[in-house]
Amino acid sequence: MTRTTLSSAMQNAATSDTIAQALSLAIHEHRIAPGTKLGEDELAEIYGVSRTVVRASLQSLSHLKLVDIRRNKGAKVASPSLTEAHEVFEARELLEPRTARSAAKLATPSDIASLERHINEEHAALDAADPGRALYLSGLFHTEIARIADQGTIAGFIETLIARSSLIIALYWRRESALCEKHAHHALVRALADHDEEQAEALMRSHLVDLHSALDLRERNVRAPSLKEALSQ
Amino acid sequence: MTRTTLSSAMQNAATSDTIAQALSLAIHEHRIAPGTKLGEDELAEIYGVSRTVVRASLQSLSHLKLVDIRRNKGAKVASPSLTEAHEVFEARELLEPRTARSAAKLATPSDIASLERHINEEHAALDAADPGRALYLSGLFHTEIARIADQGTIAGFIETLIARSSLIIALYWRRESALCEKHAHHALVRALADHDEEQAEALMRSHLVDLHSALDLRERNVRAPSLKEALSQ
DNA sequence: TCTTCTTGTATTGTATACAATTAGGTGTTC
DNA sequence: GAACACCTAATTGTATACAATACAAGAAGA
Missing domain, CATH: 1.10.10.10 (Winged helix-like DNA-binding domain superfamily/Winged helix DNA-binding domain)
Structure with a gap:
């Protein structure tokens, strides 16, 4: 099991x-x-x-x-502490818009197709009531854009930031806030497909700000379940 | 030995x-x-x-x-390959100017004193004909600024970029280019001490561009030196 | 002489045994 | 009942032994 x-x-x-x-x-x-x-x-x-x-x-x-x-x-x-949480999202807001701009310049049709596949998988996961997997795929979407931008070093940084974001979301996600990502990711892909660098950068920036503000970044106590509990599902 | x-x-x-x-x-x-x-x-x-x-x-x-x-x-x-070398310096040019700006806002007198100590040590190493140590201290100078900026996450990235820069310099440094860092570092400290954010950011950017262009980053065959060669010099 | 295969040696990958440290519980004392 | 010392069990840190792999030198064959 x-x-x-x-x-x-x-x-x-x-x-x-x-x-x-x-x-x-x-x-x-x-x-x-x-x-x-x-x-x-x-x-x-x-x-x-x-x-x-x-x-x-x-x-x-x-x-x-x-x-x-x-x-x-x-x-x-x-x-991650509250401080770290803020730092991670600030770092993302610094790196990812620039990366999205580069990606818009370089994106090929096959890149776009791959991103659209990701989005579809993500929707499928949401429909299957598997929010964990949807979150993972959402992260993969961002990683993929960094990869398209062809800046391996920065892509590596972004990858670790996204991984940490997942922890931050686990700790500080505000349930009331809806998952508004469908629109955001779709719009981004469109901008990338159109090679609209300005738009891609702006969309990525506002998307990240949305994410950041959808967190409830106040101190609170979180109980950590045992490994067995977590994996018994 | x-x-x-x-x-x-x-x-x-x-x-x-x-x-x-x-x-x-x-x-x-x-x-x-x-x-x-x-x-x-x-x-x-x-x-x-x-x-x-x-x-x-x-x-x-x-x-x-x-x-x-x-x-x-x-x-x-x-x-590091040529591609990696460019990537590392491009990443530094993206991160460090922003960081210098934050540092200018936050620098305390003791921070300034610490940076000046670093510069003095660096000069001492140069006078002692120990360019390796001078290079290390020069990197420490940049790391210190990132620390002052109080953005641990980004500081961590910068630290790894500086470490890799050291490898890049070992491989691609152009001997003809003079070490113009004395001025650059001094001017930066002055901007930080004055809390002149604009100036600090600009100085850091031009300093990094100088460094980047002082490398001989053209295609060529760089062979990995053998252990014997490395130790015999 | 060149190629190819074999074999031996050096080096890394993994498992296990043992040492060191921590955590939790038990009993004692006040 | 609370505080403290002590002991025991569990867990991590380190060293070593063994297995697997790669590298190099040499032998056999054409």
Whole structure:
């Protein structure tokens, strides 16, 4: 059960990277909540590898700030503070509009098609009442734009910012605010397809501001469920 | 020789972090050239720890793109391609001017004093004919400004960009171009001290453009120097 | 002489054993 | 009942042993 949920796709040849990816995905999709303890033995058993490999994965994730490792205390899923949350979105507001502009210049028809596929998948996930997956795909949409912009270094930064955004959303998302992303993403794709750089940059900026303001960035207490609880669904 | 040079400062209590820091410093100061093989056993013996700890350090550095790890092939000091070199400096030109502006708003007298100390140390290193250390301190100057700007996330990005810049300079520095940094750094500190945001941003931008254009970033064959070459100079 | 295969050596990948540290509980004392 | 010390169990940190892979040198064959 736990085993199948997490490792189903990678029972064989579970290497450090695949485990990190699996955990990253689970965090992205909110199947593991911020603050959850990630015991080495536990993960080692789940993936059928030794602690050595698990440790490498966790270290990897800690460099992305998805996991928080403290000496002799073990690894937990990171829970970004309010300050960090603001910083992450401010950084995104600095980087992504510029990136969208570059993407508008460079986007090919096949890029556009790929983005539209993403949007469709995202809608499908929403229809299937799987908001976690929809959120993950929404992040992938942004990552894809960074990739199109052909600025690998900045794309790497954006990728980590999006990953952290997922944690921030898990902690601070305001339920009352509707998911207005459908429009935003569609409009963005249109601007990219038209090579309208100005419009793409502006749309991305306002989209991020919307996201930022849809967060309830006040201090609050969040309870972290155990790993078993999180994965039993 | 290599032994004492590298480990002198941290013979006792060599932990994963201290080793990563020592290697990072050595790379920053150009004591280890891009492309140099970093054998696990070799490093383990140098620092008097097991390969377990060394591996963690190398992984850490590979996340900063200072070290390139390939499965079953081991770790080498990274040698950024021309494309990466451009990307790194373009990213710096995007992030650092903005950061300098924030720093100008927030800089305290003690911050200014700290920056001036950095500059003095840098000059001392140049006078002592230690260009490697001068380069490291020059990077520290930029990192310090990012820290003053109080944007931890972006500061982290800048830190990795500066580290990679050091590799890029090692590979592509054009000897003919003079080190014009003295003026630039001094002028920047003055703008920060005066809280002149506009000026700080402009100075940082032109400083980075200067650096970028002082590189010989034309296509050419850059071969990774061998270990012998690296140590014989 | 050149090619190809084999074999040996060096190096990395993984698992396991042991040491060190922390956390939680038990009992004692005030 | 609260505070403290102590002990035990659980977890992480590190070293080492073994397996897998890659690299290089040399032998066999054409």
